[in-house]
Amino acid sequence: MAIRLDGQAALVTGAGRGLGRSFALDLARHGAKVVINDYGVGLDGRGGDPSVAEAVADEIRAMGGEAIGNAGNVASHEDAYRMVKAAMDTWGRLDIVISNAGFLRDRTIHNMAEDDWAAIIATHLTGAYNVMHHAWPVFRQQRYGRAVFTSSNAGYLGNFGQSNYGSAKAGLIGLMNVLKLEGDKYNVMVNCLGPGSFTRMTAALMPGDRAAQMSPDLVAPAVTYLCSPDCQDSGYIIEASGGAFGRVAIVENDRVQLSEPTADDVAEHWAAITDLEKARPMWSIRQTLEQHKAEKQQPR
Ligand SMILES: NC(=O)c1ccc[n+]([C@@H]2O[C@H](COP(=O)([O-])OP(=O)(O)OC[C@H]3O[C@@H](n4cnc5c(N)ncnc54)[C@H](O)[C@@H]3O)[C@@H](O)[C@H]2O)c1
Incomplete structure (x- = not known):
């Protein structure tokens, strides 16, 4: 199997640095x-520098690839429209969207100012909605699309002091869960990534000597695969860090039926109610993933 993306067009947000830059370069290497979108902000999301996006577009052109720099803000609905329009005006298609732009404003909940909450939700979660809203009609018309949202274990597992960020990153799981259903009949696959890598965002949290071992280049192969026609899975959360790859899932168990239940009954059956031994991942509120896959294999 040789994954190639020749003739395909991609939009990567936050591609001027760190993980996004590695994702964009790897997509370009695959054709x-x-x-290349990047607002060029500081670590806390303030400021803006258009040269950040352009520098990575230059890198791709220097490799013999094709790229456009875009210095828009993903939190702006209009800027997101212009990102999609740039691909359509130049290449007449858009096959891949990676929603990755982001920054941190960590505070414990009692210190979390309204602006720190709103700015993080606007960029990480609303930013993904903005680009997907504008890319979706293109995906539907092409009857093809691949999207990856950079989520985080801070959202689906939890990390102290990151209520704004964790909520936004968990929100991306919800967005994926719905878009995977809306995209199913159009061959649009939507997945989430839980990365770990040494970037300016995490430099203060990791010893500097781990930079090579935790390079974003070791995460990028998961994203390139998820964005390829070879990937036929949708609604997965894939973890990638330091060259190690795995999966996280929300699972559901069989409910325990109680007759005329009281709180005491719930307490009494708590162990069975919360037992995950036979739990399985779901495709939707109606079907397990297994049932969905079996149904898809049925001749129509
Ligand atoms: N580095 C990690 O270990 C790690 C772990 C989990 C999740 N993430 C997520 O991965 C993504 C990339 O992070 P990174 O570590 O590469 O950080 P980074 O700071 O190196 O890169 C993020 C880029 O996003 C850009 N950006 C920020 N706000 C933007 C906006 N509104 N519009 C457009 N661009 C914007 C920044 O200018 C920056 O270049 C983020 O969403 C982050 O939350 C990173």
């Missing part, structure tokens, strides 16, 4: 043309 994709890439819109």
Whole structure:
């Protein structure tokens, strides 16, 4: 199997640095043309520098690839429209969207100012909605699309002091869960990534000598696979860090039926109610993933 993305067009947000830059370069190495979006902000999301996106677009062009720099803000609905339009105007298609732009404003909940909450939700969660809203009509018309949202274990597992960030990153799981259903009949696959890598965002949290071992380049192969026609899975959360890859899932068990239940009955059956031994991942509120896969294999 040789994964190639020749003739395909991609949009990667936050692609001027760190993980996004590695994702964009790897997509380009596999033949994709890439819109490099980056607002060029500081670590706390303030400021803006258009040269950040352009520098990575230059890198791709220097490798012999095709790229457009875009210095828009993903939190702006109009800027997100212009990112999608840039791909359509230049290449007439958009096959891949990676929603990755982001920054941190960590505070414990009692210190979390309204602006720190709103700015993080606007960029990580609303930013993903913005690009997907504008890319979706293109995906539907092409009857093809691949999307990856950079989530975080701070959202689906939890990390102290990151209520804004964790909520936004968990929100991306909800967005994925719905879009995977809306995209199913259009061959649109939507997945989430839980990365771990040494970037400016995490430099203060990891010893500097782990930079090579935790390079974002070791995460990028998961994203390239998820964005390829070879990937036929949707709604997965894939963890990737230091060259190690795995999966996280929300699972559901069989409910315990109680007759005329009281709180005492719930307490009495608590061990069975919360037992996950036979729990399985779901495709939707109606079907397990297994049932969905079996149904898809049925001749229509
Ligand atoms: N590094 C990790 O270990 C790690 C772990 C989990 C999740 N993440 C997530 O991965 C993504 C990339 O993070 P990174 O570590 O590469 O950080 P980074 O700071 O190196 O890169 C993020 C880029 O996003 C850009 N950006 C920020 N706000 C933007 C906006 N509103 N519009 C457009 N661009 C914007 C920044 O300018 C920056 O270049 C983020 O969403 C982050 O939350 C990172």
